[in-house]
Amino acid sequence: MTGELLARNNSDPKIAVIGERLRTTTRRMSRLIDDVLDLARGRLGGGISLSIEGEDSLAQLLENVVAEMRTAYPGRVIHSKIDIGIPVKCDRGRVQQLLSNLLGNALTYGAHDQPVIVTADISGGHLEIAVLNEGEPIPQDMQGKVFEPYWRPATSKPGGGLGLGLYICSEIARAHGGGIKVTSSADGGTLFLAQLRIA
Numbered sequence: 001m002t003g004e005l006l007a008r009n010n011s012d013p014k015i016a017v018i019g020e021r022l023r024t025t026t027r028r029m030s031r032l033i034d035d036v037l038d039l040a041r042g043r044l045g046g047g048i049s050l051s052i053e054g055e056d057s058l059a060q061l062l063e064n065v066v067a068e069m070r071t072a073y074p075g076r077v078i079h080s081k082i083d084i085g086i087p088v089k090c091d092r093g094r095v096q097q098l099l100s101n102l103l104g105n106a107l108t109y110g111a112h113d114q115p116v117i118v119t120a121d122i123s124g125g126h127l128e129i130a131v132l133n134e135g136e137p138i139p140q141d142m143q144g145k146v147f148e149p150y151w152r153p154a155t156s157k158p159g160g161g162l163g164l165g166l167y168i169c170s171e172i173a174r175a176h177g178g179g180i181k182v183t184s185s186a187d188g189g190t191l192f193l194a195q196l197r198i199a
């Protein structure tokens with residue numbers, strides 16, 4: 001909140017920058033706490049519970065996540081192609097959280113001088129959300145592990161958190177009757193694809 005006030009209400013650019021950083025840090029801390037609470041609830045109760053509603057404007061909600069990330073990571077290029085022409089039954093907050101986690105990872109671990117590409121569309125009765133980044137690939141033998149809770153390689157770049165983000169993404173996709181997969185190579189980049197049933 002303090003960060004937000006500093007960022008919005010100060011004409012001094014230095015203070016505004018400090019405000020923006022505070023805001024980003026607060027957002028990240030709050031996400032970490034939410035993630036740990038999610039894990040605790042999941043472990044106790046078996047899976048993430050959803051609040052499913054019919055969403056007419058999911059495309060706009062996903063664009064909002066992309067816009068927030070553009071603000072949080074100025075100087076980075078994020079291309080988005082979000083095409084969801086029909087109402088979708090889903091938990092809007094959870095779907096936003098899924099995209100936010102994938103996009104945060106792509107911006108943190110992908111090549112900083114290359115664009116990140118976000119696509120979302122409807123295919124075969126599923127909502128498909130994909131995030132692609134260039135950079136160091138995830139080694140083949142680690143690609144199965146990235147969705148485990150608390151897993152992050154010893155060499156993982158600083159700037160990440162506890163190793164919960166992808167586990168929570170997979171739980172969100174699973175709770176929507178779908179799943180998530182990764183492909184990663186030096187030539188093709190790293191692609192996370194989440195598929196969620198929408199009806």
Ligand SMILES: Nc1ncnc2c1ncn2[C@@H]1O[C@H](COP(=O)(O)OP(=O)(O)OP(=O)(O)O)[C@@H](O)[C@H]1O
Pocket residue numbers: 035105106109110133136137138146151152153156157160161162163164165166167190
């Ligand atoms: N897009 C990506 N490109 C390369 N490596 C990735 C990518 N996304 C995830 N990883 C690797 O997978 C690990 C696990 O990711 P995950 O999101 O679960 O946890 P985290 O980012 O380390 O922490 P948290 O998400 O809890 O803040 C990361 O530490 C990173 O090494």
Ligand SMILES: [Mg+2]
Pocket residue numbers: 101104105160161164165166
């Ligand atoms: Mg993460």
